[in-house]
Amino acid sequence: METAPVPAFSELISGTQRSxxxxxxxxxxxPGSRRFASWRSGHRENPANRDEWWNPFHSVIAEAVARGVQVRRARVVSEPVSDYVxxxxxxxxxNIAAGEQVRWLPRRRASDLALPGNDFWVFDGRLVRLSHFGGNGEFVQDEMTENPAVVKLCVEAFxxxxxxxxDHHDYRPA
Incomplete structure (x- = not known):
């Protein structure tokens, strides 16, 4: 696959116009993140205390949504869910407070779907950022492509x- 250099996420989303x-x-x-470790030790973030959890990612998403960009996230998850999920x-x-729409799909309901081998973002239906992770969940690298076949696969799969x-408000993890 022909790939391009990978700009920062904030740069990609700031150049996004529609979706x-x-x-x-x-x-x-x-799995080594401080936020996850804190959650595992029993801490639960208070949605009303924005100073506790709001970070630059949320600001970038909120700015995009304010410009009219529709931001959607779907998660395909195994059930029973892992601690991380x-x-x-x-x-x-x-994510919702920043303006994202979020949905959950139990993996057993995705068996007949053709899905790419990696997580991805698609910007304006034309640019794909694929994310590669190791087996332990650690991030390895991102890859960018505008290859029409890959874009089509990712858009259709999403x-x-x-x-x-x-919808997140209706989903209850099993």
Whole structure:
């Protein structure tokens, strides 16, 4: 696959005009993160205390949404969910507060879907950022492509997942 250099996420989203979609398909990400460790030790973030959890990522998303960009995130998850997915579920209020729409699809309901091998973002239906992770959930690298076949696969896969997925407010992790 022909790839381009990978700009910072903030640069990609700031250049987005209409839509940014993100498909997550792993059951663990960055298991060594401080936020996850704090959650595992029993701390629960207070949605009313924005100073506790708001970070630059949320600001970038909020700015894009304010410009009219629709930001959607879908998560394909195994059930029963992993501790990490339960943590993601518990902190998703922060994504929603920034303006994202979030849905969840139990993996058993995705068996007949053709999905790319990696998580991805698609910006304005034309540019894909693929994310590679190690088996332990640690981030390895991102890859960018405008290859029409890859873009089409990712856009179609996201839309199929989105159609089946359950809105965050209605989903209850099993």
């Amino acid at each position: 940014a979609v993100h498909l997550e398909m792993r059951d663990v990400y960055d 339960q943590f993601e579920y518990d902190v998703t209020f922060s 839309e199929r997942v989105w159609e089946r997925a359950v």
